[in-house]
Amino acid sequence: GAGVSQSPSNKVTEKGKDVELRCDPISGHTALYWYRQSLGQGLEFLIYFQGNSAPDKSGLPSDRFSAERTGGSVSTLTIQRTQQEDSAVYLCASSLVEGMNTGELFFGEGSRLTVL
Amino acid sequence: GDSVTQMEGPVTLSEEAFLTINCTYTATGYPSLFWYVQYPGEGLQLLLKATKADDKGSNKGFEATYRKETTSFHLEKGSVQVSDSAVYFCALSDLRGSYIPTFGRGTSLIVHP
Numbered sequence: 283g284a285g286v287s288q289s290p291s292n293k294v295t296e297k298g299k300d301v302e303l304r305c306d307p308i309s310g311h312t313a314l315y316w317y318r319q320s321l322g323q324g325l326e327f328l329i330y331f332q333g334n335s336a337p338d339k340s341g342l343p344s345d346r347f348s349a350e351r352t353g354g355s356v357s358t359l360t361i362q363r364t365q366q367e368d369s370a371v372y373l374c375a376s377s378l379v380e381g382m383n384t385g386e387l388f389f390g391e392g393s394r395l396t397v398l
Numbered sequence: 399g400d401s402v403t404q405m406e407g408p409v410t411l412s413e414e415a416f417l418t419i420n421c422t423y424t425a426t427g428y429p430s431l432f433w434y435v436q437y438p439g440e441g442l443q444l445l446l447k448a449t450k451a452d453d454k455g456s457n458k459g460f461e462a463t464y465r466k467e468t469t470s471f472h473l474e475k476g477s478v479q480v481s482d483s484a485v486y487f488c489a490l491s492d493l494r495g496s497y498i499p500t501f502g503r504g505t506s507l508i509v510h511p
Binding site for chain 2: 286313315323324325327330332337338373375377385386387388389390391392
């Protein structure tokens with residue numbers, strides 16, 4: 283597709299269950315970012331990928347959170363043993379990080395996670 | 399490290415009023431500056447950008463000028479519409495430093511008919 287695609291768009295889960303959120307970036311974009319947006323809050327940086335490697339994982343809130351990216355394309359954010367405070371919208375963005383890129387991010391519409 | 403500070407919201411205006419949302423930044427390098435907009439229920443999308451000092455970004459009637467001397471990038475619109483109601487995020491990206499863009503906390507704009 284032409285834009286960043288995220289799935290699922292909505293996920294309701296029970297406390298203690300694991301969830302996987304998927305991001306399909308724009309083709310050719312080498313950088314991929316995950317952010318979290320809680321109700322009424324700004325953007326919380328989680329993790330950044332350059333290709334398949336993650337130079338910066340400093341934003342992951344706990345060891346229950348992990349992410350991977352394969353083939354320099356699709357990324358999966360996994361939250362294990364979900365807690366109610368994990369409820370938020372998880373936003374994925376991609377970017378070119380080469381040449382004349384100005385650092386603009388292209389965002390998906392987000393995955394809304396609700397933990398009951 | 400880099401940081402972005404933008405005015406607290408919500409900003410509530412009547413239709414056709416003048417809008418200013420203040421944004422200031424600190425950066426060690428020479429960043430590009432951005433305004434993103436998030437309409438209800440949607441992801442963020444780029445509204446406008448400026449890549450060097452004194453550049454003016456503009457789109458959909460919105461403008462912002464990159465002011466290096468005051469480290470500011472204030473967003474303005476001469477006449478807002480109800481459809482401009484959204485959350486606005488100021489951001490910077492310094493490709494000679496970290497590749498991780500820095501965002502402000504967002505300012506909610508509510509425009510009444």
